[in-house]
Amino acid sequence: MDIEEKRSGPAGFERRVGVGIRWKLFGFLLSLVFLLIASATWMATEVTQATLRRDLIQRGAAVSRVVALSAGHSLLANDPLGLDRLVSETKANDPDIAFVAIRDESDVxxxxxxxxxxxxxxxxxxxxLPLGTFGDTRADxxxxxxxxxxxxxxxxxxxGRRLGIASLGLSMQGLATAQRSIRQRILLAAAVTLVVAFFGTLVLSSIITTPVKQLHRGVLSLAGSETFQPVPVRSSDELGALTRNFNRIAETILAQRTTxxxxxxxxxKKQLQLEEAYVSLEKKQLQLEEAYVSVIxxxxxSLDARDPYTIRHSDRVAQMSRALGRRLGMDEEELSHLEKAAIFHDIGKIKATDDVLKGAERLSSANExxxxxxxxxxxxxxxxxxxxRYIPVVRAHHEWYNGEGYPDGLKGDEIPLHARIIALADAYDAMTTDRPYREALSPEEAIDEILQFRETQFSPELADAFAKMVREMPPMDDTILKSMAL
Ligand SMILES: [Fe+2]
Incomplete structure (x- = not known):
């Protein structure tokens, strides 16, 4: 049987489910035809066998009557030879006759x-079994x-005178043989009919279901492709009308699909244009921000240059911060952020007066x-x-480890790591450069000062690492610092 598994067609359409309609119709018609042939075969067999049996019985009765009629004169005339001839000729004339007997009125x-x-x-x-009477002849x-x-x-x-009885035995062997022969012929005819019916039913099922299958293929074609071949219309009945209507609906759907x-x-296209415009806007925004960063x-x-004592201060703080960050194992991206935050760390001083910038913050008037x-x-x-991203770092670069810094009084790990690093580099650079109110400290003196403030102003682990870094590096020089930071 043409049994296919359930398969998904285009866009989830079912291409075939279980047994096809053609095979269902074929199975139904074949079963019907088989029942008809079987019934007809049974009926034909029964009728012919009954007819044969009835003919045989009637034939024997007729022979028996002929024998009785023929024997009357010979019995009356006491002609044994005539009786013998009658009996032998009757027996010889019909092979189905088993015996022929004539008895006199004494049953001899x-x-x-x-x-x-x-x-x-x-x-x-x-x-x-009594088989009935035929005139004055009884059959059993x-x-x-x-x-x-x-x-x-x-x-x-x-x-009018009763002279005796004629008895005749008819073998049933012939009847059985004849019945078997006719039964075989009927069965052969039934088999041939069944074979013809099988192929006839197959062709009929195909003819009936072909339009339905074509419609099914048409639906799949409509669902799965841009082009659609109209389903051929080959009949003027309901299926033909259905096919024509389907073709019209399919054309409408295709037109709507094209639209x-x-x-x-x-x-x-419009979405693409919008995306391009968005990308362009993003680029412009990036350019603007880059320009802003450059300005910063x-x-x-410029702020550093306003005071000859702090010239290039931000660059040095940035390079030292980067160098310490590298020692702490930061990756390149984080080092870049740390360096930028260090450059920006004192950008708020743009609002400060020259007194503040030039270190006069030690005067109480400029401190706030x-x-x-x-x-x-x-x-x-x-x-x-x-x-x-740099705001928390810039805001916290004057926080103290013990919480006594400003502006928020953060303490310990509340202070961003970058801010704690920048605070160290900032303090070290301030101490190792000349100021109007004091001369520059040596690196070792500055480190001693920093270490005095570990756990108060500075993170102890970072202060130790910074001190170790400074002690291991050559005498302070911008070029050397840059090479360390790299
Ligand atoms: Fe600062």
Whole structure:
């Protein structure tokens, strides 16, 4: 059987489910035809066998009557030779006749095809099944001498006088043979009919279901491809009308699909244009932010340059911070962020007066103004989204490890790591450069000073690492610092 597994067609359409409609129709029609043929075969067999049996019984009755009629004169004339001839000729004329006997009115056998029976009393046998009477002839099914026979009994009369009885046995063997033969022919005819019906049913099923299958293929074609071949219409019945209507619906769907496709293409084009415009805007925003960052760089450098004592201060702090970050195992991206935060760390001083810038913060009048520069720096960085990441670091670079710093009084690990590093580099650079109120400390003196403030101003682990770094590096020089930072 053409049984296919369930398969998914285009867009989830089912291509075939279980047994196809053609095979279902074929199975139904074939079963029907088989039942009809079987019923007809059974009926034909029964009728022909009954007819054969009835013909045989009637034939035997007719023969028995002829024998009785023929024997009357010979019995009356006491003509044993005539009786013998009648019996032998009757037996010889029909191979189905098992025996022929003529008995007189005393039930003594007057003539028999077996001579030894003559003169003996007739041996009656009980009937197994009465088969009816045909005129004055009675027929019974009996078993005589081990054989199944139809035994006929016809009285012999002549001129109104009862003279004896004619008995005739007809073998049923011939009947069985004839019935078997006709049964075989009927079965052969039924087999041939069944084969013809098989192929006829197959063709009929195909003819009936072909339009349905074509419609099915049409639906799959419509669902799965851009092009659609109309389903051929080959009949003018309901299926033909259905096919024509399907073709019209398919054309409508295809037209709508084309329209939708065009609209989708247009939308995709517009989306692409919007994406390009968005990318362009992003580029411009990036350029603006880069320009802003450059400006901040310039401002930081300018701030340092306002005071001859702090010139290039931000660069040195950045390079030392980067060098320490590298020792701490930071990757290149984090080092870059640390370096930028260090450059921006004092950008808030742009609002400060020259007194504050030039180190006069030790004067109480300028101290409060000085303490505002970390917060002022965050306000400047807030104007560029790409610089927002540096705000917490710039704001916290004057926080102390013990919480006594400003502006928020953060302590310990609350202070961002970058801010704690920058604080060290910032303090070290301030101490190792000349100031109006004091001369520069030596690196070792500056380190001693820093170590005195570990756990108060500075993170102890970072202060130790910074001291170790400074002690291991050659005498302070910008070029050397840059090479260390790299
Ligand atoms: Fe600062």
């Amino acid at each position: 056998v007057a003539a028999h095809d077996r001579v030894k029976e003559r003169g003996k009393p007739y041996r009656p046998v009980p009937p197994l 099914e009996v078993v005589r001498d081990g054989r199944r026979l139809i035994e006929y009994t016809t009285p012999i009369s002549f001129a 939708l496709q065009n609209q989708k293409t247009n939308l995709e 760089h310039v401002i930081a450098a 103004e000085h303490k505002s520069h970390p917060v002022d720096g965050t306000e400047i960085l807030r104007m560029a989204p790409s610089l927002h």
